[in-house]
Amino acid sequence: MAITIPETIRSTATAGERLFFRTLKTFLPDDYIVYFEPEIQGKRPDFVIIGPDLGIVVLEVKDYTKNTLFQINHDEWHIVATFGDQAVIKSPMKQARDNMFHVVDVLKKDKNLVQLDGKYKFQLKFPYGHGVVFTRMYSKDFIKEGLYSVIEPHLCFTRDEIDPDKEEFSEEVLMEKILNMFVVPFRLKEPLTLEDINAIRYHLFPEVRISAEFKAPVPYQDQLLLSLHDIKTMDLHQENLAKQIGDKNRLIRGVAGSGKTIILASRAKMLSKQNPDWKILILCYNISLANAIQQMIHHMLNEPEDLFDFDPTAKKVQNQNIIVRNFHSWLKNDLKIREQQLPAFIKKIERKEAILPTYDAVLIDEGQDFEADWLKIVSLLINVDTQSLLLVEDRAQTIYNRKRSYLQDTGLSFQGRSKVLSINYRNTQQIVKFAWDFYRKHSMFKNKVVNRDLEGEIIAPQSTKRKGPEPGIVKAANFFEEMRLVARQIKKLHFERKVPLDEMLILYRVKRTHQYPIIDIIKRALTDEGLPFYWITENDVSKRSFEKEDGKVKISTIDSSKGLDFQAVFIVNVGSMPFPLEENREREVSLLYIGMTRAKEYLCLSYSGESEFTLYLDGILQERREKNKGIVKVN
Structure with missing residues (x-):
């Protein structure tokens, strides 16, 4: 079963489009991607199919009957419209061909997607083709009316070739026809790699872009070609979700690291693009996460549709209609009210006695951290005509004791909308x-x-199976020694594994204990090793102004690291967890889980004291020692 984007076809699609969509989804291989009506730099073909052993095929769908066609040639068709009026249109075959070359022209600029020598130099390194699907005409109609003299048989589908209910339908013929709809007459010697397919998606669909190492266009034998490396895009499931969240209220529940924030930011960008006059609000609890989302949105809005249009000297686009705030900043600066006033203001708004700003769409990240009254006031300020509320959450990352029912808090039901x-x-x-x-x-x-998809449950994470080193556990005699070991490990990762300093994060639970001034010792250990650092959680100003790519190791509380990620994460002073003064032990469990899941590749937990959590880590260290005893090393 092929991957379709969107996952389901819109209800207003024609019967023929719905039939063809179902057929492609059911009968194409699992590693094929089928896009329905994607927008590609101003063009909107009906279907685009991408397959590792195929290349790209662009298809137009026409629900014409033989009575629709009055006179046709290779360039234009005279058709009889619905009420008997005649119309002259571009030949559907030419329309499909033009759309195909539009796609090809976008992709041919990438050095990694073209052949740099040989017979097909500067052509794409994979085949590309086009065709037309006639959903209400049969092969016998084409033969009887002599249509194959104008329309090449190998470049079109008829009803009997796409309808599984017809006796003439064959899965083999469907695949064979798609494989033969090509302009360039060569087959792929080797399938397209995941990197190739991600590069294709990166160029065709700017909304799925996360990042790439962008190098200046390079001249190559009179051609100017893009050079991109380390391309990262949304995964297909994430892309599907961002594009088919739908209107009105929606809930996304995801595990740590599932791309919830990326989907939320991408959704905001799409809403902004589709509705430039909308006022869009993004809210979260953490100041540092709000800052990170602000930077992500800014990057997305300044990502050019066509990378050759990229002008580094151009004035940056400001997100005019997207406002990003942490909740308390929004309350203070935008609504001009204090949290204690919320219950009274909610009543005033419900009685229509207060006038506050309204929003056409609101997107809330880390929704599990929001109080009932917070959600209530947000929902009251959403445009009643749009009712566009997107809530994103992970109950396993709950660190505040919130009791809630979304239906009661917002007045909106998320049943069947999550x-x-x-x-x-x-x-x-x-x-x-x-x-x-x-x-x-x-x-x-x-x-x-x-x-299962039930409100209130914790979702078990599934891994993508991407492998890396086992998380490190460091036990030291005291916190001074602990931080010396951590600082040396950071230096080692930087020089031996080439991990950038700004991709390393030190997390702490509290900035001082009765034994140690934690922050002072962290800063001293880094300084002694000549490592520059930035303390994110020094104050509100540092939280709002930190930039990740500044060449410095970051230091933060675990609370403020929610929504962030780094290549290497060091959680220090684990012996202070569960924190003795914290009555809610469950919060401590969630905090350490959050801290661990900030790490993309390297994770290290260190401690010099004893607690319930360190006893658990002691057990793991013991298991590792016993396991290593049974290993015989052969030189």
């Missing part, structure tokens, strides 16, 4: 297992872990 993201893309398989084993062992919610 999606679950269970795949963790951020962390390696080893980090996912390590963090989840800890959570399952210590959380009082462990018996609520199920995989």
